[in-house]
Amino acid sequence: MESTPFQVHLRGVVELLSRSIYSGPAVYLRELIQNAADAIAARRDEGYTGGLITITPVGPRSRELIVSDNGIGLDRGEVAELLATVGRSSKRDLLDMPRSDRLGQFGIGLLSCFMIADEIRVLTRSARGGDPVEWLGRADGTFSVRPLSGPEADAVPVGTQVVLAPRADDAPLASEESVLSLARDYAEYLPVQIDVIRADGRATRINETPVFVDPQRRTAEELLDYGRELLGTEPFEAIPLAVPVTGTTGVAYVLPYAPPPGARQASRVYLGGMLLSPALDELLPEWGFFVRCVVNTTGLHPTASREALIDDSALEETRDGLGAALRHWVLQLAATRPATLNRFLAVHHLGLRSVAVHDDELAALILPHLRFETSAGTATLRELAAAHPHLRYAATVDEFRQLAPLARPDAPIVNAGHVYDEPLLRRAQEFLEMVVERADASELMDALAEPPLAEREAVTRLERRADAALADLQCAATVRGFAPPEVPALYVTDQDVLGAQRRRDVAEGAGGLWGGLLSRLDSPAADAPRGKLCLNWNNRLVRTLAGQEQEGAGFTPAVRVLYVQALLAGQHALTRADRGALTEAMGRIVHLAVGLEPGETSA
Numbered sequence: 001m002e003s004t005p006f007q008v009h010l011r012g013v014v015e016l017l018s019r020s021i022y023s024g025p026a027v028y029l030r031e032l033i034q035n036a037a038d039a040i041a042a043r044r045d046e047g048y049t050g051g052l053i054t055i056t057p058v059g060p061r062s063r064e065l066i067v068s069d070n071g072i073g074l075d076r077g078e079v080a081e082l083l084a085t086v087g088r089s090s091k092r093d094l095l096d097m098p099r100s101d102r103l104g105q106f107g108i109g110l111l112s113c114f115m116i117a118d119e120i121r122v123l124t125r126s127a128r129g130g131d132p133v134e135w136l137g138r139a140d141g142t143f144s145v146r147p148l149s150g151p152e153a154d155a156v157p158v159g160t161q162v163v164l165a166p167r168a169d170d171a172p173l174a175s176e177e178s179v180l181s182l183a184r185d186y187a188e189y190l191p192v193q194i195d196v197i198r199a200d201g202r203a204t205r206i207n208e209t210p211v212f213v214d215p216q217r218r219t220a221e222e223l224l225d226y227g228r229e230l231l232g233t234e235p236f237e238a239i240p241l242a243v244p245v246t247g248t249t250g251v252a253y254v255l256p257y258a259p260p261p262g263a264r265q266a267s268r269v270y271l272g273g274m275l276l277s278p279a280l281d282e283l284l285p286e287w288g289f290f291v292r293c294v295v296n297t298t299g300l301h302p303t304a305s306r307e308a309l310i311d312d313s314a315l316e317e318t319r320d321g322l323g324a325a326l327r328h329w330v331l332q333l334a335a336t337r338p339a340t341l342n343r344f345l346a347v348h349h350l351g352l353r354s355v356a357v358h359d360d361e362l363a364a365l366i367l368p369h370l371r372f373e374t375s376a377g378t379a380t381l382r383e384l385a386a387a388h389p390h391l392r393y394a395a396t397v398d399e400f401r402q403l404a405p406l407a408r409p410d411a412p413i414v415n416a417g418h419v420y421d422e423p424l425l426r427r428a429q430e431f432l433e434m435v436v437e438r439a440d441a442s443e444l445m446d447a448l449a450e451p452p453l454a455e456r457e458a459v460t461r462l463e464r465r466a467d468a469a470l471a472d473l474q475c476a477a478t479v480r481g482f483a484p485p486e487v488p489a490l491y492v493t494d495q496d497v498l499g500a501q502r503r504r505d506v507a508e509g510a511g512g513l514w515g516g517l518l519s520r521l522d523s524p525a526a527d528a529p530r531g532k533l534c535l536n537w538n539n540r541l542v543r544t545l546a547g548q549e550q551e552g553a554g555f556t557p558a559v560r561v562l563y564v565q566a567l568l569a570g571q572h573a574l575t576r577a578d579r580g581a582l583t584e585a586m587g588r589i590v591h592l593a594v595g596l597e598p599g600e601t602s603a
């Protein structure tokens with residue numbers, strides 16, 4: 001059997017590159033700069049100390065774009081082998097791992113030039129000696145090699161020039177304006193000088209110093225300057241980053257605003273100084289949504305497109321390292337700058353809360369510092385855990401509103417009615433020494449002071465009479481002493497009652513089929529849930545009501561008005577029955593005030 005080498009259909013491969021691998025034809029320039037930089041690095045390995053890349057864009061005087069370098073160059077044998085063999089690269093080491101000082105590794109980069117031109121012409125002279133060579137590759141898959149001699153050869157210095165004549169449609173990508181902007185975007189931080197030759201013949205050096213490569217040695221102002229450009233606004237703060245195992249350094253900019261929920265901030269990533277991606281998702285842990293990073297790395301591995309990173313253990317290690325830096329920042333804030341921590345939490349609390357619900361790392365970090373509203377003012381969870389290891393909470397804002405007045409100051413109730421609060425409070429038990437439990441209205445009421453034994457009889461009588469006065473309103477009465485004494489009564493419900501009440505409100509508004517259905521759901525049964533009116537034994541008015549020996553005509557309307565007042569104070573919605581009761585009770589009170597019998601209406 002005869003073995004035959006595979007045939008490569010070059011147009012098909014180029015099509016594949018342009019459609020499926022690269023984000024667009026503009027990457028041709030990145031690939032050329034990268035090859036030039038690698039060639040200079042290779043020559044520097046042999047003791048050379050110079051290095052310059054020159055790019056001449058397409059212009060009024062020439063339809064050709066030229067990228068020249070004074071790197072290692074290629075001899076005749078290397079040209080045929082390296083330039084014309086798809087997938088062959090000089091830059092992989094023996095273990096097939098990318099070398100940290102070389103950018104290329106796949107042996108396909110040069111083909112990207114076919115996305116804008118039908119021919120690639122390479123003039124090259126090896127630094128190791130030998131005659132220069134011209135290599136001509138064509139998009140139809142053929143190439144030719146021509147050794148140069150005489151004056152033609154004398155004109156070719158050590159290094160390589162790549163010459164492209166872009167197709168008319170693609171020429172704009174090789175114009176001075178595009179070349180300047182692409183070269184800056186991709187390569188302004190490369191450690192090699194890059195000049196763009198302008199139409200007037202003058203060179204513009206595009207190199208800039210990357211502040212994020214060595215952030216520890218930069219001033220805060222320098223770091224913030226870059227951050228301002230990156231975020232388009234003043235960063236909240238700049239956090240220097242370093243993950244030495246993967247040669248990654250950079251800066252995380254804390255956003256001064258809350259990003260949309262769930263949005264992980266994409267990072268700007270440079271590989272060996274060359275832009276890999278302006279917006280890479282996978283670099284940060286999920287909970288790092290509150291920063292936008294810029295990093296340079298030498299130890300992470302690009303995919304063939306060079307626009308993403310391979311999700312391998314190096315990336316995972318880097319993610320962990322960056323997470324650790326963010327965690328350190330938060331802990332430092334908590335320890336040394338609590339006011340800044342509070343400002344940070346005020347901006348990002350919703351996002352932090354949403355992620356801490358399911359992310360252990362963030363929960364452990366942030367929970368102690370989260371602030372909650374309680375019946376005794378606001379406090380952080382750490383403060384609450386220290387003062388009240390057994391903590392009770394209300395699970396809705398409604399519930400909090402009605403339970404808060406019942407809570408003793410030494411046993412406050414936490415408002416866990418806002419989004420994420422309840423699951424976070426429950427999680428707090430894993431990270432802080434505390435037990436949290438949902439507060440129960442009747443238990444709280446039981447904890448309130450019972451009136452003294454000597455007055456029990458009067459209290460029981462008052463409860464019975466008030467019960468009777470409220471019977472048709474599905475409300476029971478109870479008497480306790482609580483602060484402040486000016487409040488005559490509180491209305492207390494448990495969750496079932498609140499739910500039933502809400503359905504009744506809807507039914508009243510809905511009418512028709514829906515209304516009928518809902519009202520049937522709640523048609524008062526013997527065991528129908530009842531709210532409770534808790535009368536305050538410390539209140540003068542309540543005592544006076546209790547003191548009325550006879551069933552005075554004012555008792556029932558007074559209790560019913562107290563009931564409606566308590567509902568309103570607790571911001572409960574009034575049902576139709578409640579409104580009816582109020583109108584009727586007020587009518588009777590007005591009659592009593594002017595000395596008329598209830599029925600006496602006509603003159």
Ligand SMILES: Nc1ncnc2c1ncn2[C@@H]1O[C@H](COP(=O)(O)OP(=O)(O)OP(=O)(O)O)[C@@H](O)[C@H]1O
Nearest residue numbers: 035036039082089090104105106107108109110160
């Ligand atoms: N300017 C240059 N100077 C010297 N050699 C070059 C130059 N450009 C390309 N080469 C040689 O041609 C080979 C193939 O280049 P190509 O850009 O296709 O792949 P690569 O750079 O090795 O890898 P990648 O696909 O990751 O870019 C290189 O490995 C290098 O040996």
